[in-house]
Amino acid sequence: MDLLKLSPEEREKALAAIRSQKHPIYDGCMLPKFPPLMANAEKHMEAIRNFDSKESDILLCTYAKAGTHWVHEITSMILQGEAKYATGHKINAMLENADLDKLKDMPSIRFINTHLPLRLIPKKHVENGYKIIHVSRNPKDVMVSFYNHAKNDPVTGGSDDFPGTWSDFIHDMCENRHNFYDGVVKYELAWEKAEKAKTVTNVHSVFYEDLKKHPVAEITRLAAFLDKDLSSETIQGIADKCSFKNLADATTSGKKGEDILPLLSKDKTNFIFRKGTTGDWKNWFTVAQNEMFDEMLEREFKGSDLKYTYEL
Template identity: 40%
Template sequence: MTTKENETSSKSDQPSFPKEINGLPVEIDYDGAGRPFPSVSVDDKKFSLGIIKTMVPGGNIVQHVQTIRNIIARDDDVLICTYPKSGTHWIWEIVSMLRKRKAEYDPRIKETAMLEFLSKDQMEAMESPRNLNTHFPLRMLPKDLLEKKRKIIHVMRNPKDVAVSLYHHFKSLKIGEGSVYPGTFSEYLSLFYSLDMGAKGGWNKYVTDFEKFAKDNPDYPILPLYFEDIKEDPKREITKVAKFLDVPYTEEFITAVAERCDFENLKKAHQEIKDDYITRKVAHDGKQFMYRKGIVGDWKNWFTVAQNELFDETFERWMSGSELKFKFSL
């Protein structure tokens, strides 16, 4: 978290950053070692400069957010919404198989249907049905899609495992010759609190905004799922998705999809079948980094006792009043 102590101690050796990006002021958060982490805020969502430079089409985050908001929805669009590192590749592959009615891997990667990566022309050129996916929060979703009540699948994951997975994600992403984030996990936790658990709108606001939206719009077709539930009983959860999408199925088909979408099988398919030109391009070592462990409870290998206690206190405070129930182990 940003503190006056961190800010003071880091100014002498702080790298120079532009004062603004796309007309937005650059904000500086600091990790536990006083290392600066620059970002800009759009609608109270922070975007790191490293992510903007490596992933946003054209590098203009303001323009791209507006492009996404103005996407024209199609009748058969389905949108998968997840906070980063919450099982997006997993559920996208499941949805792709279910809608094709074949337990076969799509040679494309889910980034080819991800709103954050695509220009307006690319999105319009996509064949139907579109299995779109995004990490953008509810308030940034396409207005037309929401107004026309296109189906949304929202997958959630416990924030401790999200924090660990995000740390490794940032370590793997490159900016220039280095990583988007070069520090240790303990140092990174301060950033997770300020960037991803912060009052301005991080993980906690992402999941609770969807929770409130579902309560306020009971007739909207939105399916909430938990990463941990899919891991615990994939066939049960895949069946939920099939019913939600009105896809005819048999027990044999659901079993085949569950087997093909087992984490290790997905990881192997990603390496041997997928044309992963996008993530290899932005990887620090040139290798795929989207599939790491895919387990529940890996946070126990990273959090100290003191860090876990502080995280629990923060989690309880941010989730006060929410009815969402997260599993931190299986």
């Protein structure tokens, strides 16, 4: 069903029907209500695991709301060698949502993205050491951004009781009740463990906060990983065009192509871009919630070397 071809009334009726359904589950992991997953989650997820990766493929791996669109745009500019906005929608090359047969026919370099946990991404890509870009963000800002995204997502809600109120959400996330994409803690710990054990290699790690603080240096580092020798002027141009304000404006103004999200979202805005800041969690977490979340992080990250920046 192409929701965009429906009248506003028909579209809302169709969205309400999807909203009333439960999120798909695979291997204990709650997943988004993307059409291929709603149709047959097991079939689509097995097809992802067995996807025929190529050596030239680049896979962008992030937990939800860790800076996916931002790094996707930066990487797209690096690959084309100029500070020019990419057209089309990232979601079309997102493993969970994509028509995998169409992805197979994409010309090289295939730039693919996913929020799936490490254990669920294409086996061939991992085993052969093909390029991976892994983006991380401090878990507190991830929680705030994820909550606001989920509240505005046109198909969340209904029988899953997700995301509920902010209080419900943060308690559920501390307990990992929904296990959405495995939960941010399990997601990041799996990457750390695999990199230490060298069961995943050729990974370029990017921290959201480092990219905000030192965009030119981080873009230069990413370009080197992608074997792209770009001039300082091009690097600066990419940094400028991919600032939060400029990228959000380009998306909502149509410079990157038609912005379809306002036609679908609950408040008729593009809910992908909200603030793009570090430290907004302080405006959401109560003292008690922050203490509860800190206790969870201390418990779950015990023995881990992962360190996050919570304010700039």
